[in-house]
Amino acid sequence: MQRNMSIIGVPMDLGQSRRGVDMGPSAIRYAGVIETLENLKYNIADLGDVAVSRPDSKDNLQEGNLRNLKQVFECNQTLAEMVDEEIAEKRFPLVLGGDHSIAIGTLAGTAKHYENLGVIWYDAHGDLNSGETSPSGNIHGMPLAVSLGIGHEKLTNILDYAPKVNPENIVIVGARSLDPGEKVLIREQGVTVYSMHEIDRLGMPQVMEESINYLKRRTDGVHLSLDLDGLDPEEAPGVGTPVMGGLSYRESHLAMEMLSESDILTSAEFVEVNPILDDKNKTASMAVGLIGSLFGEKLK
Ligand SMILES: NC(=[NH2+])NCCC[C@H](N)C(=O)O
Numbered sequence: 001m002q003r004n005m006s007i008i009g010v011p012m013d014l015g016q017s018r019r020g021v022d023m024g025p026s027a028i029r030y031a032g033v034i035e036t037l038e039n040l041k042y043n044i045a046d047l048g049d050v051a052v053s054r055p056d057s058k059d060n061l062q063e064g065n066l067r068n069l070k071q072v073f074e075c076n077q078t079l080a081e082m083v084d085e086e087i088a089e090k091r092f093p094l095v096l097g098g099d100h101s102i103a104i105g106t107l108a109g110t111a112k113h114y115e116n117l118g119v120i121w122y123d124a125h126g127d128l129n130s131g132e133t134s135p136s137g138n139i140h141g142m143p144l145a146v147s148l149g150i151g152h153e154k155l156t157n158i159l160d161y162a163p164k165v166n167p168e169n170i171v172i173v174g175a176r177s178l179d180p181g182e183k184v185l186i187r188e189q190g191v192t193v194y195s196m197h198e199i200d201r202l203g204m205p206q207v208m209e210e211s212i213n214y215l216k217r218r219t220d221g222v223h224l225s226l227d228l229d230g231l232d233p234e235e236a237p238g239v240g241t242p243v244m245g246g247l248s249y250r251e252s253h254l255a256m257e258m259l260s261e262s263d264i265l266t267s268a269e270f271v272e273v274n275p276i277l278d279d280k281n282k283t284a285s286m287a288v289g290l291i292g293s294l295f296g297e298k299l300k
Pocket residue numbers: 099100101125127129134135136137138140141142177179227229241272
C-alpha cells in the first residue's frame with residue numbers, strides 16, 4: 001500500500017435531515033486518527049476540511065425530490081477535484097465524513113484513475129436510490145446509484161464523465177435495509193450483496209475472502225466506503241440512520257484486517273459518524289480503531 005496518505009475531512013450534513021454528522025471529521029480527528037496512522041509509519045498530510053455551504057432553508061427539497069442538491073453538488077465537486085489531485089500525486093486518499101453523500105465526490109475523483117474500479121460498500125443500506133425511488137429525498141441514500149450514472153445529472157456528471165463504476169465491480173457488505181427500488185436495481189445491474197443473511201450463514205471470514213478474491217480478479221483498484229451504520233447500533237450508536245441487527249465490532253475488525261492483508265485498497269472513506277447522537281465519542285473511536293486495523297495494526 002501507498003505510504004503517503006492524505007486525509008480530507010468533509011463536514012457535510014446536508015445529504016440527510018439530522019444535524020450533527022458535520023462534526024464527524026473533528027470527532028474522528030479527536031479520537032486520534034492521525035496519531036494512529038503515524039504510529040503505523042504512514043506519511044500523513046491532513047488537508048483539513050472541504051467547505052460546505054449553508055442550506056437555503058430548513059426543509060430544502062429541491063428539484064426532483066433532492067434535499068439540498070445545490071450545496072451537496074458544490075461540496076462533492078470540490079472533494080472530487082481534491083481526491084483526483086491526491087491520487088495523481090500518488091497519495092492514498094482517506095476521506096472522513098460527513099454523511100454518505102460525499103461518496104459521490106470521492107468516487108468521482110477516484111474512478112478516473114482506474115479502468116475498472118472496485119468498490120466495497122460496508123453499510124446497513126444500499127444507497128442505491130434516485131430522486132424517483134427515494135423515500136426521503138436524502139442524497140446520502142443515493143451515492144452508489146449516482147456512481148452507476150443513475151440520478152440527477154448534476155451529480156452523476158461530476159468531473160464530466162459517467163458512469164464512474166461498473167455495477168459488477170461493487171460488493172455491498174452488511175445490508176439489512178433496502179428500499180424496493182434498490183432491490184430492483186441490485187437485481188437488474190448485477191451488484192453483489194452480502195446481506196446480514198449471508199454473513200450469518202457464511203461468517204465474515206468467508207464473506208471477505210470471497211469479496212476480496214472476486215474484486216482481485218476483475219478490478220485494478222478498490223475503494224472502501226465504510227458507513228458506520230453497517231455496525232450494530234448497540235456498539236456504534238453515533239449514526240443518524242441506525243438499523244438493528246448489524247455487524248459486530250469484532251466482525252468489522254476482522255474484515256479490516258483481511259482487507260489490510262490483501263493489499264487491494266487504493267482509497268477509503270469513513271462516513272456517518274454523528275457526535276451528537278454518540279456516547280462519549282465511542283463511534284468515532286471505533287472508526288479510528290477500524291482505520292488502524294485497515295492500515296496494518298496487528299495484535300501481535
Ligand atoms: N448513507 C445512509 N446512511 N443512507 C441511509 C439511506 C436510508 C434510506 N434508504 C433512504 O434512502 O433515505
